[in-house]
Amino acid sequence: MSFDPILLLGGSGAIGRQTVRALRATYPDVPLLIGGRELAKAQKAAAEIGCAQGVAIDAAAEDLGLGEQKVSAVVVLYKDHSLAALRFAQSRGVPHLSISSGVFEIAPEIARFMNAPDAAAIVLGYEWLVGATTVPALHLARSFSQVHDIRIGALVDEQDVGGPAVAADFEHLSHLMPRALTRRDGDYIWREGDEMKAVFSALDGSEIAATGFSSIDVVGLASATGARNVQFDLGMGISSSRRKGGAFSTEILIELAGLDPSGQTLHSRHAVVHPGGAAPLTGMGIALLLERLVGLDGKPPVAPGLYFPYQVLDASHYLTRLAEEGGQVINL
CATH class of the missing domain: 3.40.50.720 (NAD(P)-binding Rossmann-like Domain)
Known part of the structure; x- marks a missing residue:
């Protein structure tokens, strides 16, 4: 064809x-x-x-x-x-x-x-990263009868800089987007000030200092799952693979909490990893x-x-x- x-x-x-x-x-x-x-x-x-x-x-x-x-x-x-x-x-x-x-x-x-x-x-x-968060998260959410909380931590290795167009896009977003869209207790809010600060654990357990990020993933995941709490944080540092002496990678940490099909409390934590980085x-x-x-x-x-x-x-x-x-x- x-x-x-x-x-x-x-x-x-x-x-x-x-x-x-x-x-x-x-x-x-x-x-x-x-x-x-x-x-x-x-x-x-x-x-x-x-x-x-x-x-x-x-x-x-x-x-x-x-x-x-x-x-x-x-x-x-x-x-x-x-x-x-x-x-x-x-x-x-x-x-x-x-x-x-x-x-x-x-x-x-x-x-x-x-x-x-x-x-x-x-x-x-x-x-x-065009579906790299939502597709795995919604796939993992199938194990839940109800999803209450979703927390995403995206780690970009400081050596994974991308090209000039990527840099221009981030500069544009950073300049115009000082607050972070978040769903909290069923309401959409904009985190600002100290509430923008966050910490999440990388794949190897290292703590990553992060900042709230207004990704459209927040509204997509909240709408698709009904989760009353959805938060996206973005951190830049050393990826777990490079900390072990290898090349940089990109990591997305996905935490879900809610109920399993029997009505019992269920919590899961996964990492989406690509060895080539974000691009x-x-x-x-x-x-x-x-x-x-x-x-x-x-x-x-x-x-x-x-x-x-x-x-x-x-x-x-x-x-x-x-x-x-x-x-x-x-x-x-």
């Missing part, structure tokens, strides 16, 4: 290259358009990737400067303040996935969807989303709608792919 190219805006960066790597691992012949403001840079990246074309993007143009070029999906790997790519995707009736907005600034995208709900699928890919895990999530959005796997593409990543991704398939990449979900 042949497909129109997938347009990757910002595809020449670190996350873009990891997305291509993950996508091509299963679909080596899928055509790609690597879009950027600088044509030469996009063309160079496309040549290195293979089976790809570099194109210059004009965000001021309704067609992004692509003319009649057909695409099967649009992926935005940087903060698109103008929503030019979303408008383009809706006008072409193709799925749209972006990964860089904060939970506090998604109203423009929701408004676009509400005014054209039947145009195509739109995925708000702002979950931490490969992010790229894997994007690739698996594209597989479903476009229908690369031969199944019907995702219907028009507004989605969290975990609503598109199949947990069993995700966890199998994670294991194939050397990642793990470890019971602590």
Whole structure:
């Protein structure tokens, strides 16, 4: 089966290259358009990737400067303040996935969807590492009859710096997001001041100083499970693998508390680990989303709608792919 190219805006960066790597691992012949403001840079990246074309993007143009070029999906790997790519995707009736907005600034995208709900699928890919928290957490929540509390601790190794686009996104979010969206006793609150400070244990038991982070994971997990307490904390330091003398990795600590099927108290603690760091895990999530959005796997593409990543991704398939990449979900 042949497909129109997938347009990757910002595809020449670190996350873009990891997305291509993950996508091509299963679909080596899928055509790609690597879009950027600088044509030469996009063309160079496309040549290195293979089976790809570099194109210059004009965000001021309704067609992004692509003319009649057909695409099967649009992926935005940087903060698109103008929503030019979303408008383009809706006008072409193709799925749209972006990964860089904060939970506090998604109203423009929701408004676009509400005014054209039947145009195509739109995925708000702002979950931490694009599904790496929510997919395992909701899979683990199946052991509970009721989930009362969810606490997430994401550890980024200080050597896992990513590319310039990642740095720009974090600077943007840090500047505009001084408080942390949290669910406490059934209410959504914004932690601030000393309440932003937190500590969680890494995979090896080391205590990690962390700060509350307004990840959209909070509202997704609260809505999906009914948990009355959901908290997300982000820490930067030395990952457990590097503390043991190896290379850095990325860690996500997931704690769930509630009741088991018999009504007894149940508490679990797991770690999601990827040996390559944050970028490969992010790229894997994007690739698996594209597989479903476009229908690369031969199944019907995702219907028009507004989605969290975990609503598109199949947990069993995700966890199998994670294991194939050397990642793990470890019971602590």
